[in-house]
Amino acid sequence: MNGFLTIAGKEIRDGLRNKWVAGATLLLAALAFALTFLGSTPTGALDVKPLAVAVVSLSSLSIFLIPLIALLLGYDAIVGEVERGCMLLLLTYPVTRSQILGGKFCGHVAILSFATGVGYGAAGLASILGGGGDPESLRAFGALILSSAMLGAAFLALAYLVSVSVRERGTAAGIAVGLWLLFVIVYDLALMGALVASKGRLGADIFPYLLMLNPADLYRLFNLTTFENVRTFSGMAGLSAAVHFSPATLLLGLVAWIAIPLGVAALRFARREA
């Protein structure tokens, strides 16, 4: 077995042993079930597609929760091993630094994907069995699971970048929490403030690109504007007209948010002296 797979496998088993996998999966499943079933009650109307409603509520929730899980999972990936002395030992083994970083990252992505896939998937399946799934809603739900995993990967990549850049775990934890606040809360508030302050003159030409600068906004736009039935529930019908990005562009944006921080992290890790 090569170094990459060995390290990814160790990270996954580590996640299983220290209950990260179980915890994250249960948390996401519980919320998904709650939103899928409770969320469908107040809409009342007979033709409501509960799965489509669930996509709206779940994506709003995921924006807060998944970045937090990802940052907590990833912030000590490198610096933690360095502090424990394991990294010094690992670097003397016949593995390259990119195998170490890539293996750990993929292991963590697998944990997050499993948690979102199983957690959300179970709720989705229950909803379908309850007769709530038309083909388009199913596609929207599938896209939600996929993009949630990508959102997680983007914030994992950011966490890794922090983890290779600092000397102490405490610093990494602090910066991780800061990043969460920045991307999930502050950024949107600032954007909204700018819109209000400029009395809407912060034009339709710049605004969409500003949204591209935040992986959480990309995720939100992708899930709330891609599918017609979701759009009507989310109240984003107007916005989707203003934001002229195709779903593929939005996903590509998310991919960039994974690749760029991870690439920079790999470069910094390669240059870092043990």
Add this chain to the structure above:
Amino acid sequence: MDAIIAEQLSKAFGGNRALDSVDFTLPEARCLALIGHNGAGKTTLMKLILGLITPSAGSIRVLDANPAKAGTAFRRQIGFLPENVIFHDQFTGTDTLRFYANLKGVPLSDCAPLLERVGLTLAAQRRVGTYSKGMRQRLGLAQALLGHPRLLLLDEPTTGLDPALRQEFFQIVRDLRDAGSTIILSSHILTELEARTDLAAIIRQGRLVAFGELDRLRADAGLPLTIRVHGDVGAIAQRLRRVAVVAVDRNREWIELACPLAEKMTLLRRLTELGPVCTDIDLRPPSLDDVYLHYSGKPMLAGTALATAS
């Protein structure tokens, strides 16, 4: 063949010279003890040998390769036990060793015999979190021994081991050396290394102040023997006025003399000529501690005459 060739090897961190113009050649299948205070540069030298850091100046070749640029084939031939390593608490001893075996491309069937060799068979299925300090150290050693390394580096390997384990540990090291491995171990507990390593390198503030076989270092240091003479202390001191007195027993039952090696027989003859005044003699050659203190520049106790002796 030479396992390690260091030429003018230097490493600076910022303005701090951790290692300064170190030259030495270590032949294969030898055991070298790196000796020095904490912060003298032992770990820096080990990291340079492992290729974890690159030299600021000078060069180092390890197993005929440049360690900082060498690939996985080089690393497969190396075993390393870091000074402080905390394995994951959640994994068992077996799981931990298997992880490292996979990384090194060593068959998993090698793990059980290695665990037995370091005496961890009974604890192999227990989580590392429940291990004592000594057991963790043994697991670290097992990990370093994976794949019969040609070069084994052990950073402070005996910390946390009780004396019995320490004996076992040195037995393992001797067996490996006899099987052809080159071993470098660092320590600041010097006396335990005596007669257990072929060569010693003494590092002081980043400089290599001595390198060679222990017996030669000891001879070059020219340290005196310590001779403890029991009997009538006053009479002995009177008769041997020109010999340096190191210490006198509080109850005046013995007196310690410093004697240059070359004058050993002369002094012994004079002592026996003293007759019944002298009842017993103990000889103590300079210990590795004394040799170390000599090279590391601390003032020696031996050789300073005490006025109270007469």
